[in-house]
Amino acid sequence: MVIQTIEPIIKEMLDEYIGQAAKAAGYENGFGIQGCDLSKPIWWAAYCRQSQEEQYHNNRLPDYLHTCAVEAKRLNVMVPREYVLYDLVTGEHLERPAMIQLRKLMSERHIAGIIFPALDRLSREPLHQQIFELEATHYGIQLHYADAPSGNDPGSQFARTILAHAAKLVKIANRKNNSGSNVGRVISRNVPAGKTPYGYKYQAEYEDMGYGRRRLLRAWWEVNKIDSEGSPEWGSEAWVVVQVFHWIGDEERTLYWVAKKLNELNIKPRYTDEWSPSLVGFIVKKRCYTGHHVYNRATYVPNPRKPLGDLTGAVRRTLRRLKPEAEWVPFDVPTLVSDELWERSNRIVVERGRGRGKEGRRIEALLRSRVFCPSCGQPLTVYRDSNHHHLTYYICGTRSQGWKHKRCHIRSFRVDRLDTFTWDCVAALLRQPGLVEEQISKEASANQLEHLQKRIRLSQNKIDRLHAKIRRVQDGYEADPPVYTAAESEERITSYRSMVTTEEAEINRLKHLMEQQLVDKETGQAARRALESIRDTNLDNATFTEKQNIISKLGVKVYPSDDGKVVRIASKLTVRGDKITPQIISMASPKL
Numbered sequence: 001m002v003i004q005t006i007e008p009i010i011k012e013m014l015d016e017y018i019g020q021a022a023k024a025a026g027y028e029n030g031f032g033i034q035g036c037d038l039s040k041p042i043w044w045a046a047y048c049r050q051s052q053e054e055q056y057h058n059n060r061l062p063d064y065l066h067t068c069a070v071e072a073k074r075l076n077v078m079v080p081r082e083y084v085l086y087d088l089v090t091g092e093h094l095e096r097p098a099m100i101q102l103r104k105l106m107s108e109r110h111i112a113g114i115i116f117p118a119l120d121r122l123s124r125e126p127l128h129q130q131i132f133e134l135e136a137t138h139y140g141i142q143l144h145y146a147d148a149p150s151g152n153d154p155g156s157q158f159a160r161t162i163l164a165h166a167a168k169l170v171k172i173a174n175r176k177n178n179s180g181s182n183v184g185r186v187i188s189r190n191v192p193a194g195k196t197p198y199g200y201k202y203q204a205e206y207e208d209m210g211y212g213r214r215r216l217l218r219a220w221w222e223v224n225k226i227d228s229e230g231s232p233e234w235g236s237e238a239w240v241v242v243q244v245f246h247w248i249g250d251e252e253r254t255l256y257w258v259a260k261k262l263n264e265l266n267i268k269p270r271y272t273d274e275w276s277p278s279l280v281g282f283i284v285k286k287r288c289y290t291g292h293h294v295y296n297r298a299t300y301v302p303n304p305r306k307p308l309g310d311l312t313g314a315v316r317r318t319l320r321r322l323k324p325e326a327e328w329v330p331f332d333v334p335t336l337v338s339d340e341l342w343e344r345s346n347r348i349v350v351e352r353g354r355g356r357g358k359e360g361r362r363i364e365a366l367l368r369s370r371v372f373c374p375s376c377g378q379p380l381t382v383y384r385d386s387n388h389h390h391l392t393y394y395i396c397g398t399r400s401q402g403w404k405h406k407r408c409h410i411r412s413f414r415v416d417r418l419d420t421f422t423w424d425c426v427a428a429l430l431r432q433p434g435l436v437e438e439q440i441s442k443e444a445s446a447n448q449l450e451h452l453q454k455r456i457r458l459s460q461n462k463i464d465r466l467h468a469k470i471r472r473v474q475d476g477y478e479a480d481p482p483v484y485t486a487a488e489s490e491e492r493i494t495s496y497r498s499m500v501t502t503e504e505a506e507i508n509r510l511k512h513l514m515e516q517q518l519v520d521k522e523t524g525q526a527a528r529r530a531l532e533s534i535r536d537t538n539l540d541n542a543t544f545t546e547k548q549n550i551i552s553k554l555g556v557k558v559y560p561s562d563d564g565k566v567v568r569i570a571s572k573l574t575v576r577g578d579k580i581t582p583q584i585i586s587m588a589s590p591k592l
Contacts, residue, residue: 025069113142120167249345291335
């Protein structure tokens, strides 16, 4: 098989393909035309899709565009250049840039129809194809497939559903063939195809069989770069791997130190510009550097705790799950570090990650995540001095990222001094006569009529959305083929109607309160209880937890100045005057 090595499609290349396709179809005046008045909903769109892997092996974009031009000529429709859309994304979902643009054109009714060169170019998931066609029918958009029936009659819809399932089976078969091919490679004492870990490179020998075909003789991994003495060349990926394990396992350096050292040596990682501790830790965890690697050991799956969201969107696979050990396929690779050094390095990293530096104790900081950097505006983090363990500081997070070249150099602030100063200010405000009582009375005497009207509008909007969901479920059940079964549709509609009944009862209750001009006691009493608990707290002998609760209830936020001499404190309490007068203090922190 002949392998095509091509670059990603850019706009100029796509314009050239469109022009060639229109010329080959003899439809230059109707496909990919320029200068159209796009405000008129008379134009058609043409959509093509090809995954990057497919494009790499066999670029079919010119063929797809030619098919679209031929179909546009046969239908006697006009396709502007702006509406010739192309995605270089997999067909497993509809969350693609050009597809999102196409669905927006449909919902805004800017187009009259869409041409697809093949049904599987729309999607390889039958459910996604049915949802897209349901949207098109709702908005009155005509769909035309070059290789499938395009009608809305039950026969055409059934035929397209069968073809969509066939495309999904092809997708699954391709994945299994790819995985099985790599397993076969390993069993035959070769290595799987694909990218190699950092420090190795892939090598292979082939036999030319003629007519652009070739047969694999053997494939292996070898060390990235080797000098004349057979050792990893200085600065190469393999040299970095060896040095990382030496620094961590033998010298007991931290991941932070290693990342900073590699950046100082101006050695670049493979896929990014600079090293970070997490990137170094990723290398340390790889067992392959001991000479033993395993293929088909784990896979990534979606997180079931996260909401599903849009059914047509991409489902992110974020959890790594081990496969059954019977499916593992081990193979040997060149050894870069010994088993003992690997074990020692990982043990050191794990022990340090358990909090060896601060003995596993959480640093008590009253303003954690509530004090902000005066330069970048990010929340300051808490840091313990490595030489003086009794001293802790609020520092900008970028200061601790020494492996980065661009960092914030704002000075640090002593935790005990900034916490004490902020608490003294808060306590002084709460001790003002009548301040809390005034705030409580404001909560109780607010304009409840306007508040109730707003809540009624929100409940009515929620009822309208629930009715819209009920209509969509009914349309999905009555569709051919149906999107929901009878049991699913009944369950969903019953749930939505129950929520509608609840919201209608809430509206009646709020209207009754408006007629009697009553105060919403629930909201007022909740605020009153929170403020009364603050008023009744012994501020002088308050524990750290009590102080933290008060700071949280008041929504205190602290904004120190660059030099640390001015500190601005904001809270939810309404204080007389536009703002609190800034307090001039010195936040110098000599190491006593």
